[in-house]
Amino acid sequence: MYRYDAIDAEIIADRVSEFRGQVARRLSGDITEDQFKPLRLMNGLYLQLHAYMLRVAIPYGTLDGGKMRRLAEVARKYDKGYGHFTTRTNIQFHWIRLKDAPDILESLADAGLHAIQTSGNCIRNTTADQYAGATAEEIDDPRVWCEAIRQWSTFHPEFSYLPRKFKIAVTAAPHDRTAARLHDIGLILRKERDGGLSFEVIAGGGMGRTPYVGPTIRERLPAEHLLSYLTAILRVYNRYGRRDNIYKARIKILVASLGAEEFARQVEAEWEAMDKTKVDVPTSELARIRSEFAEPAFKDVTGEAFEAAKKADPALARFARNNLAPHKRPGYAIVNISLKAPGEVPGDCSADQMDALATLAERYSFDEIRVTHEQNLVLPHVALDDLPAVYAELKRIGLATPNIALASDIIACPGLDYCALANARAIPIAQRIAERIADPEKAEAVGELKIKISGCINACGHHHVGHIGILGVDKKGEEFYQLTLGGSAAEDARLGDALGPALSAPQVPEAVDLLIDTYLRERAPGERFVDTYARIGVAPFKAAVYAEAH
């Protein structure tokens, strides 16, 4: 994976010293909270309901053992012994004291970590396919392009005061694990007939209160012009995106109001007028970045020990069925680690678990860990015959839940338990639903079912694209929940349809059960929940839920 050179390290060190000065000015009263707010936000420091929250960037979701250990240390020393992995593939610490923030950032910087651009109206962390470099599906390693974007977007002088935050996703596989069509910009890498690489460029997708599946604004962008083309998009957005209303300030509103064709025309005109050679990343730099993502030294693995262990241990076999994905190299597997154990907070990870994961990565996965936008972790390169040992250790630390993409693998935002914006709690709802489907036999029988919960209309829990989406709303001081069905964040991206009137908190887990029962009754062979829904529509589901609820 990419390791910082002296230049990268000095840029982060300079940032830490700048922030140390700003915090000192705040603590001594030289500047007011009002003046300090944008400065701390630029460093990932939010003021939440109970304390400061620090959001640490995990660029394109890629960690190594050393970085994971440092996150554990921060969790232990400055927080309550855990951290929370987010749908932006970052990690948040929710119990931070302001005076500690500069020391935390310095300690993170020593390990090549930072909180740069994890908040504020700037270009945020890029989302990448969590299987990058490991899946046979991909036609190139998307991390190469993500790293080029990271550098280009870091402290971009023109694009640090955009109308609103800005998120980019890069995928290079036909199966989209990044929700590319729901980002401000989605980039899908393709190989051309002549062997050259190109991007399909999608702009103006997003969730929040006005969700859009983003339109394609350019079918084929020669990959070497990525940064100049992004500059053109950002410039059009920076100049013409709305600034009068925070809820209409994302690029999706500009693209929708101009229309995709007109927006694309303006971008192309800007791009044509630009000195591309000055902006595009030179071939030599791309080659340098690419060399940092060189393939690990895979060994020949028979997989015999793994097969024998699976026969002997049905729990391991179940874990293998649900949590492994095929690796490009025979004898290896991609291991998904669920942070959704029944009863736990989705995305939470304790310091002890982080330390153990660091050791697992170093010993069994070429020192690589990935964070997914579904708030899980991945060991991308595990030899099959090491799997029994990896599974045993995951089990010991409580991270062997065999529920990837199943009904209890729920995305939930922090909700009213932590977030000042939320209308309703999300985490307890996720916990209640997960408990009801805790029986792994039943969960596996139900199969792929993506439940996503947001505590408010800002949609941090991605409810719009849940197979079952759950949105918390406030009704005269009481928490209610609106359900949607049939959303998807994958290559078939689609927004869910409203099920019916909002439900009270205790009714929600019951309703999910009824939806699942309806699916099990109606499904045709091979159909996932979302396939059955697409075939039979909302009516049978609605009848099941509201017949019981009234």
Add this chain to the structure above:
Amino acid sequence: MQKLIRFADGRAAWSDDAFVTLDDEAPVPAAGGVILSLSRFQTEGEGLLAAGRPVGVRIKSNEEVEGLAYDLPRLALVALEFPKFRDGRAFSSAMLLRERYGYVGEVRAVGEVLREQANFMLRCGFNAFEPSDGATPGDFDKAAHLFRHVYQAAADDRAPAFTERAKTGA
């Protein structure tokens, strides 16, 4: 006389502002440089320039610098307005003036101009500043030199990281 922070040879210093910013209704003074709004420049600019007066134009954040393209060689300065520091449109305006139109005159930051943004402003091609936060040239110098490296090319002469790497063979 109003004071400005200007950068010369990479150092910031106080400098006298020889220009008067005119409201749209204000009478034109008998002599000296004037800064006009875009609309006033469009009606009166030609006459003032013909009379040999130094003229600058003040562009609001929702106005397009494209409207000045043909007049730029004759303008003494372009003042770009930050109505709020969070309104980043002037950064793009400055980039266009420098990069697209090759404007070499003064690009002045006016409005809510904070030391925290000095570095980004310099990188986008601003070279004169009316700070609104009481910042001194020392503060601006510090901001300008806080970061030893930059990642991307902009309107200044700083070499991006990839160029530094290519030179050192890193």
